[in-house]
Amino acid sequence: MILxxxxxxxxxxxxxxxxxxxxxxxxxxxxxxxGVQGALPSQVRHFEGIGGRLFALRExxxxxxxxxxxxxxxxxxxxxxxxxxxxxADKTVSWF
Amino acid sequence: xxxxxVPAGDVLVILRHPPHGSSWLREGLDAALVAAAFGxxxxxxxxxxxxxxxxxxxxxxxxxxxxxxxxxxxxAMYDIESLFLDASSLTRLGISIxxxxxxxxxxxxxxIAALIGGHRLVLTF
Amino acid sequence: xxxxxxxxxAPYSSQASHSAVRFAAALLSRGHHLECVFFYHDGVYNAxxxxxxxxxxPHLVDAWVKLxxxxxxxxxxxxxxALRRGLLDEREASRHGKSGHSVEPPFELTxxxxxxxxxxxxxxxxxxxx
Numbered sequence: 001m002i003l004x005x006x007x008x009x010x011x012x013x014x015x016x017x018x019x020x021x022x023x024x025x026x027x028x029x030x031x032x033x034x035g036v037q038g039a040l041p042s043q044v045r046h047f048e049g050i051g052g053r054l055f056a057l058r059e060x061x062x063x064x065x066x067x068x069x070x071x072x073x074x075x076x077x078x079x080x081x082x083x084x085x086x087x088x089a090d091k092t093v094s095w096f
Numbered sequence: 097x098x099x100x101x102v103p104a105g106d107v108l109v110i111l112r113h114p115p116h117g118s119s120w121l122r123e124g125l126d127a128a129l130v131a132a133a134f135g136x137x138x139x140x141x142x143x144x145x146x147x148x149x150x151x152x153x154x155x156x157x158x159x160x161x162x163x164x165x166x167x168x169x170x171x172a173m174y175d176i177e178s179l180f181l182d183a184s185s186l187t188r189l190g191i192s193i194x195x196x197x198x199x200x201x202x203x204x205x206x207x208i209a210a211l212i213g214g215h216r217l218v219l220t221f
Numbered sequence: 222x223x224x225x226x227x228x229x230x231a232p233y234s235s236q237a238s239h240s241a242v243r244f245a246a247a248l249l250s251r252g253h254h255l256e257c258v259f260f261y262h263d264g265v266y267n268a269x270x271x272x273x274x275x276x277x278x279p280h281l282v283d284a285w286v287k288l289x290x291x292x293x294x295x296x297x298x299x300x301x302x303a304l305r306r307g308l309l310d311e312r313e314a315s316r317h318g319k320s321g322h323s324v325e326p327p328f329e330l331t332x333x334x335x336x337x338x339x340x341x342x343x344x345x346x347x348x349x350x351x
């Protein structure tokens with residue numbers, strides 16, 4: 001399993017498509033920084049192919065005022081959980 | 097979708113930016129050359145606007161800013177011959193593979209994931 | 222586990238450095254070892270000893286230095302990316318005839334080969350980019 005890390009919003013950058021193209025069937029995607037906008041119910045459809053493997057960083061959601069707007073399908077982790085995700089992954093790939 | 101056979105290796109450098117507008121492409125290629133010079137098996141994946149790095153007929157930028165096409169010509173000297181591009185990126189830009197200066201193999205998503213999975217270190221630029 | 226971070230964003234221009242410092246603290250508190258932070262691309266600006274942020278903002282350069290002092294984390298800066306952006310240690314400043322230097326220990330100017338060695342040598346390399 002590879003952890004992919006995305007810091008761009010799907011509403012402003014197409015890099016999410018490249019991240020998705022690079023994901024294997026077990027890989028996970030963590031939304032951080034501006035990427036957490038992808039967790040909005042209006043945006044989360046861009047990630048529908050990876051149901052159950054989509055995560056968002058709580059600290060960045062909170063900073064953006066988006067914690068209460070997060071789609072129920074997104075698993076929210078704090079930075080400790082971010083580290084745990086990197087522990088479980090064989091390696092990480094950052095998309096920006 | 098077809099799944100092409102992709103090589104495993106030590107370092108995969110993913111290049112997502114076109115020449116000139118930023119230093120991402122140049123600094124990404126530098127990382128690839130250094131890794132190869134250190135004896136690692138290096139592959140390159142051109143993705144997104146990064147496929148434009150492969151286009152024929154590039155010139156210098158403003159003030160004679162060096163481009164990257166001369167660096168691409170050096171790849172073979174460094175034994176970097178494992179070159180790939182994201183087929184959908186090329187299609188999106190409407191560019192034919194015949195317009196490219198180097199032969200990079202087009203890949204579809206399952207093969208892109210396999211390429212990433214098959215390298216120990218993946219650096220994105 | 223042995224970790225290394227690759228920072229490619231300039232401090233105060235993007236969130237990359239803040240995110241990296243936050244991640245560093247979290248991995249250390251989970252008992253991991255942070256072997257090195259490597260600065261490349263605009264990330265080399267993190268090594269500027271002249272950074273003077275307002276007092277009510279986190280001082281990122283100090284945060285990196287603290288990681289070195291408290292956890293022995295190496296702070297390596299790509300020399301090629303640094304020199305062309307005006308980030309020179311004393312030795313490079315004198316070699317290039319400059320009257321002052323902008324990088325000092327514990328930051329060290331080093332080659333890009335170190336990044337490759339690190340990436341292949343540690344258990345996890347995590348990239349923070351702008």
